[in-house]
Amino acid sequence: MRRPVHPPLLGHLEATVMELLWTHGEAEAKDVHQRLGKARGITLNTVQSTLKRLFEKGLLDRHKVSHAHVYRPRLSRQEFHSGALGELISELMGGQAEAMVSAFVSLTERAGPQHLERLEKLVAERRRALKAKK
Amino acid sequence: MAELHHAQPFLLVALGLYLGFGLLGSLITRPVVRGTEGWSPGARHRTLLAFGALPALLAGLSTLAVLLPSVLAGLWPHLDHCLVHRGHVHLCLHHPFGPAGGWSSWILAAGLAWLLAVVGIELEGWGSARRWLATIRATGHWDPKLSAWVLPVAQPLCLTLGALRPVLVLSRGFLESASPAELRVALSHERAHVLRRDGLINFLARLLTLSLLPRSRRRLLSALELAGERSCDEAAAAAVGDRLQVAEALLAMETRLSGAPTPEPFAVGLGPSSVPERIEALLRPPSTRDPSWAWALVFLAAAAICLYDFQGVHHRLESILSLAFP
The missing domain is CATH 1.10.10.10 (Winged helix-like DNA-binding domain superfamily/Winged helix DNA-binding domain)
Known part of the structure; x- marks a missing residue:
């Protein structure tokens, strides 16, 4: 079969x-x-x-x-569509044909928890400073 | 067949120049990428793209300069200067070139086979995008309010797909988790990609930079992609009127994706993200530095000299070839 x-x-x-x-x-x-x-x-x-x-x-x-x-x-x-969709997501997140995909945030590269923590602090500080100015 | 035989030296020259300029370009890719770091993202993107295209452009121009004497001699026979070259290798469409055929044919065939293979690999991406778009149309639904395709998946996706007719693709997971402000930022960012035709530009950049050494090519393409993303971040900031809001939306999406499951076979291939650089750039005052016009002038001057002094370029290349084929 x-x-x-x-x-x-x-x-x-x-x-x-x-x-x-x-x-x-x-x-x-x-x-x-x-x-x-x-x-x-x-x-x-x-x-x-x-x-x-x-x-x-x-x-x-x-x-x-x-x-x-x-x-x-x-x-x-439904089975056909979910199979096709699963493959699409796998390929997108696997970084295939990257020239054809412009994601808001890259699907294949991660900043890591340390970076995220540092950036969260920086952004929060900036937001506080802007609020204090107003 | 005879014309092909006569054209063979020119094809060999074009291939040699393309690879030679590619090698030279590879040597200066790092300083160029670093030297443009403080520029406005738009200027950096333009300059890096032009730099990536230089090996192909210069090889094309030089080959044209080398070919011009033959073309002119074909149009006005009294301009034919072949007699000057008696006993000297010369590049001519009308008279056979000494080393044509034999091993030089093999070099040309190998060069063209390499070029076809690498172009074929790049074209595979085009085929994947076509297949993905068919899947998206079959499984997603078109949201006229968002002007985007929405996929019924939990992963937070927000992207532009395609080169000639790019489309916006969002996922249900992203729409359910993003705040209205984040959605506005993400849509503005992606619409900027559509307007700028970044899919097509990235595809062309990959084709044009094929003659660079792999490491230099990766460095250049990565810097080009970052400049493109930053240009779209600035466009989104202009649309929502707040650069910090764009930084917050980026951070929220990165955090969301960090928690999302990644398909197993690809997890090992994940690289460092450009998000920290983009957020840090948004927290700094916007850069307006744009010296790209100076680079454009240098290139135009070089092109003008190359075409103005085409006889000189032609003869100098013949002299170099005479060393290789005494």
Whole structure:
């Protein structure tokens, strides 16, 4: 059985197909094409390859009924989102792609308790001095 | 293919100049970083960015100067001076250059492979940001009042993500724990990052400084990042009208993050924070020192001389190459 190691980046059509399967539980390529394909002007082949890709990414399970594959999500919407979010937070706090992230306070560098104590004193002194001036 | 063969010496010269200027830049990175410490954050940021771009800019300009005689000779054949170089190595697009091919091709191939590999590593960050933005759009919600994406996580996050179209990202943990004053400071700070396009600038700075030695590059990028953060602190201070309030907000956020759990595999990689420096700078009177224009003049003068005396640059480089390829 395929196991999704990382919540992968989904393309727009992939995300729409996943949303449909999360809502309806399971479906054949034909059903998915009927619900999405006609409105979007895409062929049954495109739907079939999207479903196959999602299966290969480990996001869908499938079983055969007669000659057709029936697909269903392996993870609930919530499980998928919390996995993706967990990975995002881990990567952000791990300092990956730091050029692309400007955090108000760095996520990967810490001042340490001694610095914090010293700074708290300095800031408090300055606030007191300003209040006394007024 | 013949054109590529003729262009090979110029590519080799460009690569050699880029690495050479990078080495020279590495030697003076430390004094430049230290020398700009007392400047206003904006001036320091501009100057360090320009300094980081110098190896690539100077290599580009020098290569252009070396290439100009060939370009001019192509346009006006009577200006072709190749006969002057009989028996002497010369850089020319129209006539083959002695050492082209053989091992010089291998040097060029190795240099280009290195450049592609390091650029590829930097581009990976771009891909990560794209993936993160997709995750944020799928899992967070857009708050029109804050003009920010809000993520349903307990960690206190407040950041700007992306290079071309940066977005503000906050977490529920941050919104629940920050006071209204802290939220105002943090949002002003992050909006300054968006306005200044810091994501794009940081990305370009990383690309431009690739020829510096690793230690010098780290030092320069770290000073550049600090200058960028301080510029945004000053922008936030101007927005809320109180520098001490910005210092207090920074301190509160740092304290909050110090208590937040860190993902295990990364905990060992944590480095020293720039927050103490930023807070101390906010407690001092603001610096308005800006001698960056003088540096800009020096660079413009060097560029002007380089292009004005392009024949001289061309011939001097040929003389140096003649020593290497007698």
